[in-house]
Amino acid sequence: MLGPHVDAPSAQLLLPQAKQIPPAAWQVIRNVLDQNPQARDDVSCLTKLLAGEGQATNGINTDGLDANTAAEPSDFSLKPAERLPLTDQCHHYTGKHEVPWDIQKYFSQRYSIFSYYDDGVHMTDDAWFGVTPEPVANQIAYELSEDHYDPKKTILIDAFSGAGGNTIAFALSERWSRIIAIECDPATLACAQHNAELYGVNPSAVTWILGDSFEYLDQLVNNPEKLHPDLKVDIQSTMVFASPPWGGPGYRTDEIFDLSTMQPYSLSQLHEAYKKMDHLLFLPRTSDIRQIAKLAPKGEKLEVIQYCIEGASKAMGAYIPAEKSPASNE
Numbered sequence: 001m002l003g004p005h006v007d008a009p010s011a012q013l014l015l016p017q018a019k020q021i022p023p024a025a026w027q028v029i030r031n032v033l034d035q036n037p038q039a040r041d042d043v044s045c046l047t048k049l050l051a052g053e054g055q056a057t058n059g060i061n062t063d064g065l066d067a068n069t070a071a072e073p074s075d076f077s078l079k080p081a082e083r084l085p086l087t088d089q090c091h092h093y094t095g096k097h098e099v100p101w102d103i104q105k106y107f108s109q110r111y112s113i114f115s116y117y118d119d120g121v122h123m124t125d126d127a128w129f130g131v132t133p134e135p136v137a138n139q140i141a142y143e144l145s146e147d148h149y150d151p152k153k154t155i156l157i158d159a160f161s162g163a164g165g166n167t168i169a170f171a172l173s174e175r176w177s178r179i180i181a182i183e184c185d186p187a188t189l190a191c192a193q194h195n196a197e198l199y200g201v202n203p204s205a206v207t208w209i210l211g212d213s214f215e216y217l218d219q220l221v222n223n224p225e226k227l228h229p230d231l232k233v234d235i236q237s238t239m240v241f242a243s244p245p246w247g248g249p250g251y252r253t254d255e256i257f258d259l260s261t262m263q264p265y266s267l268s269q270l271h272e273a274y275k276k277m278d279h280l281l282f283l284p285r286t287s288d289i290r291q292i293a294k295l296a297p298k299g300e301k302l303e304v305i306q307y308c309i310e311g312a313s314k315a316m317g318a319y320i321p322a323e324k325s326p327a328s329n330e
């Protein structure tokens with residue numbers, strides 16, 4: 001819609017909200033940029049001119065665009081990650097003899113974890129323990145499709161992207177206008193990006209963040225003005241999927257898994273970080289559902305699902321709706 005102005009510095013600042021801006025408003029932006037060369041470089045000039053256009057520009061959020069031009073990329077503690085290179089911690093094992101003993105079991109299950117494994121899927125050794133097997137990741141993506149879950153939620157945050165199992169399934173479902181996938185380990189993130197490419201995920205479908213998802217969510221909820229413009233999303237339209245570490249395979253020895261002692265993040269820490277948004281938590285299959293039930297909004301029931309492969313449960317999913325604002329509780 002912007003024709004020759006698509007690369008103009010001020011137009012670039014509007015691109016993160018491209019999907020929310022209605023076509024009529026794009027036409028107005030185009031006209032303003034056609035007629036005012038200064039507005040192409042100077043975002044405060046563009047903002048003023050758009051303000052003068054009245055209702056036609058209602059869908060455009062110009063708040064803070066000036067601030068964003070002033071800020072240098074280094075001013076943001078979190079920013080969209082570049083495409084990271086695979087490192088010597090990223091492996092594509094081809095035979096059991098190469099595989100460390102503690103992940104040999106997972107290597108034997110490699111095709112149910114990634115059906116395209118042989119095409120060159122890469123993983124860090126730690127990622128094998130927590131990666132969601134492909135059929136389960138696809139089932140979760142299906143449950144969150146518009147037919148089964150609130151279509152007004154259009155943005156998904158994958159808080160622990162790992163080697164990309166869930167992120168890939170979410171992206172291939174093509175249901176989300178944006179996916180923000182966060183991983184704190186650069187080698188694991190490089191694997192996730194590589195695996196997503198291998199599965200044919202459209203690169204523009206996922207915004208990767210190398211960093212701490214708690215820091216991101218805290219800024220998003222409490223200080224969105226501090227976030228890099230490409231990482232700001234409307235929390236009313238956003239849901240969080242979190243497949244956190246469970247403290248290693250030791251969880252299997254507990255008949256009922258105590259989510260208050262889960263390492264390194266307890267259930268209440270996770271819930272506290274996500275409570276302003278609907279969230280789906282991917283937890284050990286023996287998780288104490290009494291602890292989960294306590295997170296239900298007053299008078300409501302929660303949905304808890306066992307994800308099984310060949311009849312055996314692999315994990316439990318808990319859907320927790322966003323906390324209601326005091327006004328809506330009345």
Ligand code: MGP
Pocket residue numbers: 129130131132133243244245246247248249252282312313314315
């Ligand atoms: P598992 O620990 O191999 O258990 O994990 P299981 O089911 O006893 O294995 P089996 O094949 O011997 O029966 C099974 C699944 O749980 C993994 O494929 C992951 O999807 C998930 N999972 C396991 N761990 C330890 C984690 C974790 O720490 N975090 C997350 N998010 N998922 C995990």
